[in-house]
Every structure is written in C-alpha cells, then in structure tokens.
Amino acid sequence: MGWRPVSGQSPRWQATARLLRRTGFGATGPQIDAxxxxxxxxxxxxxxxxxxxGDPGAVATPRPTPxxxxxxxSGTRAADLDAITLQLAQQMKDMTGWWVRRMxxxxxxxxxxxxxxxxxxxxxxxxxxxxxxxxxMQNQKLRTLKLGDFRTLALTMLTxxxxxxxxxxxxxxxxxxxxxxxxxxMELFALGHANGYTEVDVREGARALTGWGIxxxxxxxxxFSQFDSKPKTILGATGNFDHVGFCDVVLSQxxxxxxxxxxxxxxxxxxxxASPAALSRFVAAYGPRRDLKALTKAILLDPExxxxxxxxxxxxxxxxxxxxxxxxxxxxxxxxxxxILVALTxxxxxxxxxxxxxxxxxxxxxxxxxxxxxxxxxxxxxxxMGDLSTVEDAAKDDRIDAAGYLLGVGAWTxxxxxxxxxxxxxxxxxxxxxxxxxxxxxx
Amino acid sequence: MPDINRRKFLIAGAxxxxxxxxxxxxxxxxxxxxEAGRERPQPAGTGIxxxxxxxxxxxxxxxxxxxxxxxxxxxxxxxxxAPEEVLPLDAQFALNPAFGGLAGLWRSRRLAIVxxxxxxxxxxxxxxxxxxxxxxxxxxxxxxxxxxxxxDAGGDDPLRxxxxxxxxxxxxxxxxxxxxxxxxxxxxIPDGVADxxxxxxxxxxxxxxxxxxxxxxxxxxxxxxxxxxxxxxxIDPTAASQSADEDSLESQLDLVxxxxxxxxxxxxxxxxxxxxxxxxxxxxxxxxxxKKVDQALTPFLRDMRTNSxxxxxxxxxxxxxxxRVAANASQGTDHGSAGPVFLAGAPVKGGFYGDEPSLTDLNxxxxxxxxxxxxxxxxxLTKTLESDPVxxxxxxxxxxxxx
Numbered sequence: 034m035g036w037r038p039v040s041g042q043s044p045r046w047q048a049t050a051r052l053l054r055r056t057g058f059g060a061t062g063p064q065i066d067a068x069x070x071x072x073x074x075x076x077x078x079x080x081x082x083x084x085x086x087g088d089p090g091a092v093a094t095p096r097p098t099p100x101x102x103x104x105x106x107s108g109t110r111a112a113d114l115d116a117i118t119l120q121l122a123q124q125m126k127d128m129t130g131w132w133v134r135r136m137x138x139x140x141x142x143x144x145x146x147x148x149x150x151x152x153x154x155x156x157x158x159x160x161x162x163x164x165x166x167x168x169x170m171q172n173q174k175l176r177t178l179k180l181g182d183f184r185t186l187a188l189t190m191l192t193x194x195x196x197x198x199x200x201x202x203x204x205x206x207x208x209x210x211x212x213x214x215x216x217x218x219m220e221l222f223a224l225g226h227a228n229g230y231t232e233v234d235v236r237e238g239a240r241a242l243t244g245w246g247i248x249x250x251x252x253x254x255x256x257f258s259q260f261d262s263k264p265k266t267i268l269g270a271t272g273n274f275d276h277v278g279f280c281d282v283v284l285s286q287x288x289x290x291x292x293x294x295x296x297x298x299x300x301x302x303x304x305x306x307a308s309p310a311a312l313s314r315f316v317a318a319y320g321p322r323r324d325l326k327a328l329t330k331a332i333l334l335d336p337e338x339x340x341x342x343x344x345x346x347x348x349x350x351x352x353x354x355x356x357x358x359x360x361x362x363x364x365x366x367x368x369x370x371x372x373i374l375v376a377l378t379x380x381x382x383x384x385x386x387x388x389x390x391x392x393x394x395x396x397x398x399x400x401x402x403x404x405x406x407x408x409x410x411x412x413x414x415x416x417x418m419g420d421l422s423t424v425e426d427a428a429k430d431d432r433i434d435a436a437g438y439l440l441g442v443g444a445w446t447x448x449x450x451x452x453x454x455x456x457x458x459x460x461x462x463x464x465x466x467x468x469x470x471x472x473x474x475x476x
Numbered sequence: 477m478p479d480i481n482r483r484k485f486l487i488a489g490a491x492x493x494x495x496x497x498x499x500x501x502x503x504x505x506x507x508x509x510x511e512a513g514r515e516r517p518q519p520a521g522t523g524i525x526x527x528x529x530x531x532x533x534x535x536x537x538x539x540x541x542x543x544x545x546x547x548x549x550x551x552x553x554x555x556x557x558a559p560e561e562v563l564p565l566d567a568q569f570a571l572n573p574a575f576g577g578l579a580g581l582w583r584s585r586r587l588a589i590v591x592x593x594x595x596x597x598x599x600x601x602x603x604x605x606x607x608x609x610x611x612x613x614x615x616x617x618x619x620x621x622x623x624x625x626x627x628d629a630g631g632d633d634p635l636r637x638x639x640x641x642x643x644x645x646x647x648x649x650x651x652x653x654x655x656x657x658x659x660x661x662x663x664x665i666p667d668g669v670a671d672x673x674x675x676x677x678x679x680x681x682x683x684x685x686x687x688x689x690x691x692x693x694x695x696x697x698x699x700x701x702x703x704x705x706x707x708x709x710x711i712d713p714t715a716a717s718q719s720a721d722e723d724s725l726e727s728q729l730d731l732v733x734x735x736x737x738x739x740x741x742x743x744x745x746x747x748x749x750x751x752x753x754x755x756x757x758x759x760x761x762x763x764x765x766x767k768k769v770d771q772a773l774t775p776f777l778r779d780m781r782t783n784s785x786x787x788x789x790x791x792x793x794x795x796x797x798x799x800r801v802a803a804n805a806s807q808g809t810d811h812g813s814a815g816p817v818f819l820a821g822a823p824v825k826g827g828f829y830g831d832e833p834s835l836t837d838l839n840x841x842x843x844x845x846x847x848x849x850x851x852x853x854x855x856x857l858t859k860t861l862e863s864d865p866v867x868x869x870x871x872x873x874x875x876x877x878x879x
Contacts, residue, residue, distance in 0.1 A: 204806035204808070208805040210805075216600070220603075227604070232600060343687060344685070345686060369714070375661060380642050389531065389603075397686070398644060400690060401644055402656045402657050402696055403642035403657035405693055406664060409665050409669050413669070448691075449680065469672075469676070470690075471691055475687050475690065
C-alpha cells in the first residue's frame with residue numbers, strides 16, 4: 034500500500050508530485066514514491082542526461098519519416114493537386130498522432146515535455162507549414178538541443194526549414210527584405226516585445242537574414258546571390274551581418290537572458306512571473322554559456338518552484354496525455370487516436386498547431402465551459418478503457434486516496450472529497466471525476 | 477454558511493471569471509432573474525453584437541482598394557489589383573474580388589466601411605496590437621478586454637457573452653467575469669456528471685487562485701449547459717466522420733445563428749478567423765481568406781435580417797492592423813497601421829465613414845490613422861448593447877454614425 038488515509042501524503046511527497054507533474058504529463062504514485070526519497074538534483078542530473086531517443090517508449094514509437102511529394106509543376110491537373118494535398122494532410126496527421134503516442138509511451142517523460150515547451154517557445158504551426166517532413170525535423174532538433182546552449186538552438190531555428198517557411202524567411206531576399214522572421218525572433222524568441230529594439234532594428238535584422246531557401250528533404254541553404262551583403266546596423270552594432278551575426282548581436286543584449294529564463298519559468302513553474310531575485314538566480318545559472326540544462330535545473334530546484342505549487346493550470350496536452358498515461362489506455366486503435374486529436378483541437382491545443390507564433394495561451398485561458406465539456410467527454414471515455422485496478426482493488430473507504438495515488442494527487446481538499454464520496458461505489462465514475470478536480474487540473 | 481445563502485452565493489458566483497473577487501457577495505434578486513431568463517427567452521429585436529476578429533493583420537489596402545489611385549499601383553507593382561479585377565464601390569474605391577456577397581450588401585446600402593481605423597502610435601507587433609484592440613487601452617497594457625469589462629458592469633449571467641471556441645480571447649475576459657465558450661463538437665455533459673461538477677464547484681478554503689478558477693468554471697457550466705444543450709450538435713469525436721479541422725468561420729456563425737434564433741439570452745458573440753499575416757504571396761492567400769469571410773457572413777446576415785431575433789443584430793469585422801502601403805519582394809506586405817472596419821446588419825446605415833488616409837502622406841511607410849477604433853466601440857456599446865460605454869472604453873469617445 035503506497036497511500037495513506039485522507040489526511041494526505043507528506044509534504045515531501047506532494048512537492049515531488051509537483052516536480053514530476055510539471056516536468057512530465059501527470060505522475061503516478063509509484064513514480065513519485067521512487068523520486069521522493071532521492072536528492073532532486075541527483076535525480077534531475079540522471080534523467081536530463083538520458084538519451085531521449087534511447088527511451089524504450091521512444092524506441093517503440095519511431096518518428097514517421099514521410100517522403101514529401103515532389104512540388105507539382107504549373108501544368109499539374111487539379112485531380113493530381115488534390116491527391117498531393119491529401120497526401121500532405123495525411124502525413125501531418127500521422128506526425129501529430131505519433132507525437133501524442135510518443136508522449137504517452139515514454140518511460141521518462143521529461144524529454145518530451147521539454148520538447149513540447151520549446152515547441153511552444155519557437156511556436157511553428159502546420160496550419161501554414163504544409164510539409165510534415167519539415168515539422169518532424171524541427172521537432173527532433175528541439176528534442177536534441179533543448180538542454181544545450183541557447184545560441185545553438187536559436188541558430189538552428191533561424192535556419193530550420195519549417196521555421197523559414199512559417200515566418201517567410203524563405204522569401205526574404207536582397208531585393209527587398211521580409212521582416213517577419215527578424216521581428217518575431219526579437220519579439221518572441223530572444224528579447225521580448227518592445228524590449229530594447231526598434232522598428233529600424235527589425236528592418237536591418239531582416240536584411241541579415243536574407244537569401245535562405247529550402248531544398249529537397251528539408252535541407253536549407255543561403256544563396257549568396259539573394260543575400261544582402263551590405264553593412265547593417267542592428268541594435269547599435271554595424272557590420273556585414275549574416276544570420277550568425279544577427280543571432281549573436283541579439284543574444285548579446287543584456288535583456289535576452291532574463292527574457293529566455295523568464296519564459297521557461299512561465300512554462301515550467303507558474304502562470305505568474307518569477308520574482309526578481311529568483312530571475313537573477315536563473316540568469317546566473319544560464320550564464321555566459323547560455324546553458325539551458327543549468328537553467329532548467331535551476332528553475333526546478335529553486336525554492337520558488339516549490340512555493341508556486343498549485344499556481345498553474347494544466348494545459349490540455351498535459352492533461353490528456355497525463356490521463357492516458359496514468360490509466361494506461363492503449364492507443365493502438367486509430368479511431369481512438371483520431372478522437373483524441375479532435376478533442377485536443379476543440380480544447381485548442383493540438384501538437385504542431387499552436388495558434389500563432391506567440392504559442393499557446395496559458396493559465397485561466399484553458400478554463401472555459403467548452404474545455405470542461407471536452408474534458409468530461411475524454412474522462413468518461415478513458416476511464417472505461419483504462420486500467421483502474423489501483424482504485425478497484427482498494428476498499429471503498431480508501432478509494433479516494435487510491436485515486437490520488439493513481440493520479441499523483443497527494444492531498445484532496447475537503448470540498449473535493451465531499452464531491453467524490455458519492456462515487457466510491459463506481460471506480461470508473463470516481464476516476465473520471467478525479468481527473469476533473471481542481472487538484473488534478475492545477476499543479 | 478446557511479443553505480439558502482449558499483445557494484444564492486453559488487448562483488451569484490456563476491460565470492465569475494478571471495480574477496474572481498466575488499467571495500461574500502450575495503445578489504438576492506439574481507436567482508429569480510436567471511430563472512426568468514430561462515423561462516422567458518430574449519425578446520425579439522434585442523440588440524446583439526457579433527464580433528468577427530481577423531487575426532494576423534488583414535491588408536486593408538487590398539480589401540478596400542483605391543483602384544484608380546496611381547500611388548496604389550506604384551507602391552505595389554506586383555500586388556495591386558487592376559481596375560477590371562475589382563468590385564467598384566465608387567469612382568475611387570472597390571472591394572477585393574473575393575467580397576462578392578459584401579459588394580451586394582454595399583449596393584443595397586447595408587454595409588458600412590469605416591476607413592483608416594487605428595490608434596495613436598501604432599504598434600507593429602501582432603500581439604501587442606491585438607491586445608490594444610481587444611482591451612481598448614492603447615497606452616498601457618491592461619488584463620481585461622472591453623467586452624469583459626462590459627460583462628463586469630452588467631450582472632452575472634454567464635450567457636450574456638459567448639465566444640465560439642474553447643480558448644477565450646482577451647476581449648472576453650473581465651476582472652470578475654468571463655464570457656462562456658461554445659463548441660459544436662463534443663457531446664454535452666451528462667446529468668450525472670453535471671451533479672459531480674456542481675459538487676466540485678463549491679469553494680474550499682485551501683484552494684489556490686488557480687483551483688478557485690476551476691471551480692468557477694463549473695459554476696458557469698451549471699447555467700450554460702442546459703441552454704447550450706438546446707442549440708449545439710454535440711458530435712462525439714469517436715464518430716467515424718469526425719475531422720480535426722471543423723472550425724470554419726461558416727460553422728462558427730452557423731452556431732451563432734442557431735443561438736440567436738433559439739432566443740438564447742446572449743448580447744455579444746465572438747468568432748474569429750486567422751491566417752491574415754500575408755508577408756509572402758499575399759494575393760491568393762488573402763483572397764481565399766476573404767472569400768471565407770464573405771461566404772460565411774453573407775448567408776448569416778441574410779438569415780439574421782429575416783429573423784425576428786436578428787433584426788437588431790450588428791456584425792463588426794476588424795483586424796489588429798493593416799499592412800504597409802508598399803509591397804515587399806515576396807509579393808506580400810509587412811505589418812502596417814490603419815485599416816478598414818466593416819459593419820453590417822439590419823440597423824446599419826451603409827456607406828463610407830471616416831476619412832481615407834492618404835497613400836502618399838505616410839507615417840514611416842504606413843497609413844495615418846483617421847478614426848479611433850474606440851469610437852466604433854462607443855457606438856456599438858451605446859446603440860446596440862444599450863450600455864454605458866465608459867466602463868468599457870473610458871470617457872471622451874463619440875459615435876461614428878453608422879447606426
């Protein structure tokens with residue numbers, strides 16, 4: 034028996050539950066038991082050092098490697114164009130379904146969770162990018178580079194096929210610059226809105242990013258004939274900057290580190306801003322090497338991380354994948370995967386489809402009467418398909434605690450216990466209700 | 477808390493949203509009021525506002541086209557529409573060819589176009605600029621939207637404003653209240669589960685603010701569920717025909733039409749369409765999007781005009797900014813400033829409002845603003861919603877004259 038009476042789990046257990054829920058998709062009692070007795074720093078060093086692609090769950094769900102159909106020529110018949118459109122749509126649907134399956138399947142979810150958060154940072158959407166191959170390649174780059182140095186990650190994104198297509202970097206030429214990528218890089222990826230740059234910096238930056246194109250297989254390259262090789266003045270520095278020079282000038286701005294750290298804090302820890310003191314600790318960990326692993330660890334080990342428990346509304350993907358993982362719902366049937374993608378679409382958080390380059394909303398934006406309806410539908414569906422033995426095998430009086438153990442909730446409020454009490458005869462309804470409690474919907 | 481007060485508090489608290497400061501507030505007459513709302517549908521001829529948000533920055537110059545102006549053709553050599561391609565409104569201006577239905581409305585004097593709309597010191601960030609339009613606060617960022625503040629000022633019924641789609645735009649978020657959200661997909665909440673949510677909706681002293689927000693949503697659901705159950709299809713996602721993309725403007729407005737005709741007591745509906753950020757290959761993309769707007773709005777407006785509940789319904793279509801006068805080299809345009817706002821519906825007096833900004837006397841490559849967007853809100857608040865405009869948009873604004 035891993036659970037105790039309604040009084041709840043120890044503070045240490047509850048804090049560990051929070052750590053695992055924020056760095057994964059839900060968490061279950063046995064997982065929390067295992068980590069709560071360890072030094073968190075040692076635990077994080079171990080899991081962050083794991084090879085994301087070596088995880089048994091990842092090995093079992095290999096990423097699709099779609100072959101993009103050749104670009105149709107100008108004389109292509111309408112029927113053939115339709116066939117290509119359909120093929121591209123199917124490839125993107127397969128890619129989206131794959132990522133959901135991988136998030137559900139992995140043993141250590143921290144790598145998929147961080148990949149999702151960095152997907153949200155460099156938000157790129159398949160609503161515009163038509164090629165699943167490129168979206169899949171970007172996804173893997175985020176997974177590989179999310180714990181390295183931010184400069185490498187940022188440079189990789191500046192020359193990534195999906196990103197170049199998404200922000201029109203592939204149609205930015207010396208003839209006349211296209212500002213989109215330069216503007217959003219400063220505003221949303223590296224500095225923050227109106228945070229020390231001007232419209233002139235945006236336009237000059239765009240000139241440094243000219244000349245890029247996307248080739249077969251999602252390879253990208255800069256064509257010197259399309260590159261603006263005249264000097265540019267960006268953020269006070271003048272030179273014949275290219276994308277590397279642009280990236281370095283932007284990242285060397287002193288406000289960049291706090292922006293990157295603050296954005297990761299809001300994704301990992303809280304819907305509220307970090308305090309100035311905590312932010313300076315994160316900036317120190319990030320350091321001149323722009324070390325994302327050190328930054329990630331610093332946020333998770335900071336006293337303010339634990340103090341911010343219950344401050345964050347669980348986003349739809351976290352919720353959906355968390356329930357699927359906890360209840361071990363088998364995802365081998367296509368109709369179920371399709372239905373999950375529909376439900377995520379209704380809840381407005383389908384992976385690979387952030388609403389715009391600013392990423393998904395957060396916090397109470399996720400709480401609406403429609404999201405409630407979608408969660409109720411999913412909870413009813415999953416609880417009738419999943420493994421509820423932890424709850425079913427418990428005596429009726431212990432079932433609310435058993436549900437907490439199953440779902441990684443260390444303490445229920447009296448109000449929630451009162452609401453769940455009527456359902457202990459029916460484990461399916463009890464679990465379906467438990468995943469819709471304020472305790473499970475916040476972390 | 478005695479039972480009777482608890483019940484009153486619950487109903488009073490229903491629909492309270494963002495910051496939720498209602499603890500202890502008891503509105504004694506509210507239960508009866510809401511009961512009456514259920515039993516007595518919204519009277520025919522009530523003013524209703526439908527807000528259509530076009531995300532991404534719609535290119536106003538290629539929507540309401542100065543087709544006889546040489547400066548237009550000079551600034552956009554590859555992007556300008558030739559005079560024979562467009563739908564003329566007068567000797568100077570024409571609509572984009574995708575706006576066939578709206579051109580018909582114009583001819584029957586049912587379409588108002590306010591030109592040069594924006595705010596002082598334009599911000600070229602999508603997100604900041606859209607926040608400005610949605611919060612009606614050009615100077616300082618504020619956490620509430622103009623419809624959210626309208627909700628705050630006018631009672632507790634969560635049905636008064638409805639957003640189609642699960643995620644509420646800032647527009648719909650007030651300090652005390654938020655709009656309800658509506659979707660056609662996903663079956664409605666079964667009765668047994670509704671009872672559980674109702675039980676979960678009561679506050680606990682140990683709740684964090686985020687937990688309290690979850691409970692508030694459940695209080696709102698209790699009121700919206702029976703009403704939504706009358707109008708939504710509630711398709712099960714496991715049905716074989718489901719696709720993840722059923723989210724068109726047409727289906728959003730179809731849902732609005734069903735609510736209006738069912739006399740749901742809602743005064744404001746919010747729908748949206750994204751994708752207007754046309755930095756490259758603009759013509760085809762923008763035409764496709766404008767066609768979606770036209771094909772969704774035209775039948776909707778016809779439907780509303782001939783329905784007794786839609787007689788005083790007004791649609792407003794806006795975007796966060798227009799685009800730069802000069803094209804870029806990718807046959808697109810970068811972020812600009814002023815743009816047109818469209819208003820339609822039976823009470824709307826068709827025609828042009830606001831001065832057209834010059835194409836040659838520019839502000840850093842962008843059109844100069846001639847009409848403040850808050851004046852449009854002022855008229856909609858006072859005439860369509862019959863409300864005091866000050867809580868929503870502050871003092872000192874005036875009507876434009878389209879109603």
